Amino acid sequence: MKGVTDSESGFTLLEVVVAIAIITMLTVAFAPLIVSSVQRIQWAGTRMQELYTLRSEMEKSLASESYAKTSPEVSTHKQMPNLRVWSGGSNTGIEGLVVRVGDFVSFLPKGRGD
C-alpha cells in the first residue's frame, strides 16, 4: 500500500522536536495565568459558599439570644451599655449583644430574639 506509509514527505525529527519545544514553551508561558485563574475561580466558589453559610449562621444568631451566646461560630458578643443615638428622651443606654460571625457584624438588643 503506497501513500501515507511509503511517502517520503513529512517532518524531520528535528522539526518535530522544535515544534514540541515551541508548544511546550507557549504552554508554560500561559500556564501560570491559566492555573491562577482556575484557582481564583475555585476560591471564589468556595468563598461564596462560606459567605452564605456565615449569613445563615448570622441569621440564626440574630433570631435567638441564647443561640448567639452559645454558638461556637459566634466569635464575639459584647454588652454595649451606653450607646445613645437619640439626644431626647431619658437618654437610656442601649444594652445588647454585638454579634459577630466571620466578617459580619450586627446587634441583638437585650431581651429580644428569644
Add this chain to the structure above:
Amino acid sequence: MGLRDEQGMMAIGVALMLIVVLALFGGTLWQYSMAELKRVERTEQDIQALFLARAGAEIVMAAWLEESVGEKPAGVMERIYYNRDSGHFQLTEPSDYLGYVDVVVSIIDDPQDSLRDGLTQIVATSVVDGVSRTATATTYPHLFGHDPSLAWYSERYGTIQMSNAFAEEPVIMRTDNRASNNPLHVDNTLPGESEVVTVQFEAPAIVFESPMILGHNIGSGRNGRVNVVVCAETIFFDEVIVSNLPSSKPFIITYPDRIYSVILKVPDGMGILGFEIGAEDPTAKYGTVYFDHGTVSKQNYSWGFLGGISKKVLEVLKVKNTSKNLAKGAFYFKDDTDLSNLAADSLIPIPDSESRSNPFKGTGTFVWE
C-alpha cells in the same frame, strides 16, 4: 518554494494560532476569575452592609421601645459607626471602622392607606466600602381604640364611648391631635344620670399615647359614677387623672356623685400569679402597668353651698403605704386594681432590670419590610 518550506510556514502558522488561542483562553479565564473575585467581594460587602443596617435599625428600635410616649426617638439619629478595633458601635468616627449607619425614624403619613397611616417607620441605611444597603422596620399595624371595629372613643374629640368590642391584638389609644388636643375623657354622651356606668377596654396589651383625664369637663359634665376598666395584661399609660366629686347635701338639695375611676383588670387566661413575683397573695393574678407620664393623680372636688364646685385638690397617686409615686413607675398590678382607691398589695414595683420591651415579645411590635 519547496514542500519543506511550506511545512515550515504551516508550523509557524500553527504556532501563531496556538499563541492566539492560548492568549484568548488565558485572557478570558483571567477576566472571568477577576469578575468572580469582584462578585465575591461585592457580595461580602453587601451582606456586611445588610447586617450593619439591621444593627442600626435594632439599636434605634431598642431605644424606641425603651422610651415612653412623647419621648420616643424621632427624625434623624446620630450616625452609628462600627469600630473594628474595639468591636463596639459608637457615635464618633473611629480611625478603623467597618462602615456606618444612618437611621431615620418617621411616622408614615399616607391617608390613602389606612393600614399604614400613622405607623412608625425606622429606615436604616448603612455604607460599607461604598456599598449601601437599607433595612426598614415598621410598627405592626396595631388596632387603634377609635377604629370602627372597637369604637372605644371618638378619635376627633377623645370622648369615651360605650362599646362591648374587645381586641385580640395590642391596641393603641391615640386621639387625633391634628383635629383637637382633647384627652380621652368622659362627657355627657354616656347614658344615665346618677348611676354607675362601666366602660371596658379589653385587649392583650393597651398603649395610651394620649392622656386620659376623666375629670376633663367635670364642671359641666354629667352626674353619676363612671368606671373605666382597662383590661389588659400589659398597659402603658400616658398622663392619667381620675376625679372624685362625692355627693353632698349641704341644704335641702342633694348633689350627686361624680366619680370617675380607672380599674385595671387582667384578661381571662392571661397574667402571672403572685408567687412568681413574690406577692403576698400567691394565687392572685397580676399584669404589668407602666405610667410613662409625670402626672398620675386624682382630682378631689367638693360641692359648694349653692351647687357649684367649690374646691379642687390635686392628689398625687402613690403606691399605698409608701412614698413612691405612680408617675414614671413600672408595676405589677393585681387584678381589679382601682387607681383611685389603691390597696396595699395592688401595685408591686417592677425591678429596674426588667426591660420595658419584654412585654412586647412575640407581639410583633416591629416588622421588617
